[in-house]
Structures are given as C-alpha cells and as structure tokens.
Amino acid sequence: MKNEAWIFGITAIFFVLIAPTYWLITGEWVGTTALVMTALLAIMIGLYLGFHAAKMDARPEDREDGEIAEGAGELGFFPPYSWWPLWCSITFSIVTYSVAYGAWWLTIIGGVFGMITIIGWVFEYYRGEHAH
Known part of the structure; x- marks a missing residue:
C-alpha cells in the first residue's frame, strides 16, 4: 500500500x-x-x-x-447484475426534474418510488434468484 x-x-x-x-x-x-x-x-x-x-x-x-501464488484465494464478494440501480437513478431523475420545475406533486410520487427502489436494492439478496 x-x-x-x-x-x-x-x-x-x-x-x-x-x-x-x-x-x-x-x-x-x-x-x-x-x-x-x-x-x-x-x-x-x-x-x-x-x-x-x-x-x-x-x-x-x-x-x-x-510470488503470484501468494495472492491466490478468495478476493471478496462481487454481486451479480442488478436492475435496482437503474430504477433508483430514474427515480432520482424524476425527483430532480420535479424540483427544477416546481411540481410538488411529482416530488411526492418520486419520493414514494424512491422508497420502494431503495428498499428493493437493500433487500435484493434476501429474496429471488440471488437469495442467501
């Protein structure tokens, strides 16, 4: 280091x-x-x-x-693909757009979608194909 x-x-x-x-x-x-x-x-x-x-x-x-062999072994956990970052970024775009144009009702909708996408991203390894 x-x-x-x-x-x-x-x-x-x-x-x-x-x-x-x-x-x-x-x-x-x-x-x-x-x-x-x-x-x-x-x-x-x-x-x-x-x-x-x-x-x-x-x-x-x-x-x-x-030696190269000394560095062998498990390097860590690398998560597989995930769609949740895409939905989180779309939600953030909606909220940013709503703040820029003063559409308070769209901010509320974006906030609800934001909570759903954050919860989905946090708990994606507890259910579905990649559950532990």
Missing part, C-alpha cells in the same frame, strides 16, 4: 501547485476551490493509505520476492 500512498501524495503535490497557478491565470474562485478540495482529498487518502501501510505486513504485490 506504500505505492498507492505515494501515488496519492504525488497527485496532492500536483494539485497544490496547480491551484494557485489556476487562480493567477484565470482569477476564478470556483475552479480554484475545486482544485484545493481535490488536493485536500488526495492528501487525506494518501495519509490514510500511508498510515495503514506502516502498520500492516507487505502484500505479495508490494514485495520484490512476492
């Missing part, structure tokens, strides 16, 4: 140098603020990875003498 910490550290340095340069060239507050926040985010992630890299043993891909 030290490599990842270095990558985020270099990225943070880049954004720290670019933010004042962008301000001097354009004088725009929005872009400068976005670049500063991006630098802070990269610093935060780099510090987190560096802190944990110092406390844990090196992974096989981090060592020079690491």
Whole structure:
C-alpha cells in the first residue's frame, strides 16, 4: 500500500501547485476551490493509505520476492447484475426534474418510488434468484 500512498501524495503535490497557478491565470474562485478540495482529498487518502501501510505486513504485490501464488484465494464478494440501480437513478431523475420545475406533486410520487427502489436494492439478496 506504500505505492498507492505515494501515488496519492504525488497527485496532492500536483494539485497544490496547480491551484494557485489556476487562480493567477484565470482569477476564478470556483475552479480554484475545486482544485484545493481535490488536493485536500488526495492528501487525506494518501495519509490514510500511508498510515495503514506502516502498520500492516507487505502484500505479495508490494514485495520484490512476492510470488503470484501468494495472492491466490478468495478476493471478496462481487454481486451479480442488478436492475435496482437503474430504477433508483430514474427515480432520482424524476425527483430532480420535479424540483427544477416546481411540481410538488411529482416530488411526492418520486419520493414514494424512491422508497420502494431503495428498499428493493437493500433487500435484493434476501429474496429471488440471488437469495442467501
């Protein structure tokens, strides 16, 4: 994880140098603020990875003498396809549209559909084909 910490550290340095340069060239507050926040985010992630890299043993891909077989095994749970994110995004689009045009009745309908889709997405592994 030290490599990842270095990558985020270099990225943070880049954004720290670019933010004042962008301000001097354009004088725009929005872009400068976005670049500063991006630098802070990269610093935060780099510090987190560096802190944990110092406390844990090196992974096989981090060592020079690491073998491919050492990294074998289960990597985690990867969910199969799901239609719920599509329905959640459609619902979010309806609610956003209703707020933009001031249609309060459509906001209520979108809120009801939103609750249904969130509940469906959360509980999709408790029923149906992929139930555990």
